[in-house]
Amino acid sequence: MRRRITILGATGSIGRSTADVVLADAGRFEVAAVVGGRDARALAGVARRLGARFAALAHDGGGAELRSELSGSGIACGAGAGAVLEAAARDADVVVAGISGTAGLAPTYAALKPGRRIALANKESLVCAGQAFMANARRLGAEILPVDSEHNALYQALGAGRAEDVVSMTLTASGGPFRTWPREKIAAATPAQAAAHPVWSMGSKINIDSASLMNKGLELIEAHHLFGLRADQLDVLVHPQSIVHGLVHWRDGSVTAGLGVPDMKIPIAHSLSFEARLTPPVRALDLAAIGSLTFEPADEERFPCLALAKQALQEGGAAPTILNGANEVAVEAFMAGRIGFFDIARLVEATCDASAARHRDAPATVEDALEIDRDARRIARARLPQAASASP
């Protein structure tokens, strides 16, 4: 039985890995739709390679180029927000939600359908609107299967027991490029230094989040929504080799861990398997060759973004949405050379403080989440000059 798959964010990092996974087990899938952002040519390429039925480009102005690139292929296409939502809602057994950022919120929401699986890689669906997203998924009977290597590892490890017996979960972090740097050196870090991730190759914004450990903080918030654990049941462990991705601690002292070589094709393949697991083109894990796995506590003094994310998770309500919006602005300003590395945390903290009185409740809809997000970004942008003057 062939499963119908739709890929949101088909031209991005998750989308390209998904295409590799699907092609390695091609007989098991048919591709209902692929969605891209601005690159009509890349989208047409992946649509042809996968034999998709429909291709949608988010960028309105790219419609003509997409049609021309797909001419003769028999693949239907469209452009603009409407076309993207149409692609997300098309009949499919599984939708890979791989659009990054708040741009992924509405399409991922639109993909929630009864009995359907969402292979979830869009962090914002959980970070900015987690309560609403999970409640909607439950109400509709949609299955959420996480694609992040950490959450996917935890999801698999949870199979070893009953949710009621989970004491806590640990997400590992590579520690990023500044893991061993003293605070003064981190304060003077350049965008290029922050973007050099030691293990994973990713987009540049997420590389900065990885360097600040904000990425791990956001993952704690995701884990809270995915697995229903409290803030005090979730923790981070720095593990530079990125082989152990997550650990579930059970009430009897047993611990179940999810491991694998750092390759997104593994969790993607897991999230796309219905009965038999897939066979993606990945290296096998060879622990004897790796030799040593090391673990150390995360240092919240040198990585204040992690502490801020934990605090937002603890507070709940609108705090994670505000944190995320403020962080987007701060990272952008850091990458543009306008503020220093520690200003990211300072700006996020100041924005969270300033926004707390304006937004208390968790957003009940995507629209609410986007409004809080816009407000947080506005407040953060207004504070940019002050943050810059305080640096480093």
Place this chain on the structure above:
Amino acid sequence: MRRRITILGATGSIGRSTADVVLADAGRFEVAAVVGGRDARALAGVARRLGARFAALAHDGGGAELRSELSGSGIACGAGAGAVLEAAARDADVVVAGISGTAGLAPTYAALKPGRRIALANKESLVCAGQAFMANARRLGAEILPVDSEHNALYQALGAGRAEDVVSMTLTASGGPFRTWPREKIAAATPAQAAAHPVWSMGSKINIDSASLMNKGLELIEAHHLFGLRADQLDVLVHPQSIVHGLVHWRDGSVTAGLGVPDMKIPIAHSLSFEARLTPPVRALDLAAIGSLTFEPADEERFPCLALAKQALQEGGAAPTILNGANEVAVEAFMAGRIGFFDIARLVEATCDASAARHRDAPATVEDALEIDRDARRIARARLPQAASASP
């Protein structure tokens, strides 16, 4: 709902840990029976402590002492093989099979009953008579839950997926006291040096098996029967910290591992939990405090017993039964100072070669297994002088 538990081997290492686990969650159990070997006083002590209904001592001659020790307690008792089998067959929801050695074979077999769980710690049930034991358990609908930390970890990790998707399993070994010793030094090792286990505190025979890695070889044979994997799907990895106990490798590159501090109370508690997991008195795992987990290949040149066990598993039939019987004789001779450390492997190999023609098929019953075992021991004993003269 209180579960009825019977403990075979209640005065041994597994039995004492089981008592600690049961007492920590006392409201959840009633103790149907406890079985001991020769120590009437220790057995009476554990029977009183646990409020057991019945106590059976294997040693015929200890009956009077047991009766006297239990007088006034209201605990019924008996001595001799019949009493042990009576205890094993008594009504219970779970039987901890913790008698070590071939002495545990018949009582463990007798404990197999429809709908009952066996928390299995007696290696010989699987090593000497694995086919017959597992077939009988399946036929009767008895559940086998392994207590060994490695197999228990693998059993839990298997929950992360479907058996059909397992590519292979890895059992870890501490590497024993000779892990870093050169071959010449191992050749001259004394029984006291071999008995010094770096992580686990166990009985002395199993410590020697741990030093020779025969113990890990026997565990591969157990894993074959428990999990239905072929010899080439099972391997050993040396991991001196003994934190990761076993790893399941899935077809999609995911790996699920079972971890925990080295404490038998953890797998025992897991094997005794029916719905909610128990809360044994154990330390939590703190990977940041441990810092580093290391892994290295097992060296079959310096640890030839591991190679011999793998070969016996590969051959199947009666080979594992013969291997185990020969090893018992060899370890005893080594502990008595009659042969050198490498003579253990030499004697086992010679016995396997000499017995192969006499016994081919896997034993179909416990009686068959015990007969092959006796024959292997006889052949091994007859070869002892030659082995001794070849040493070191």
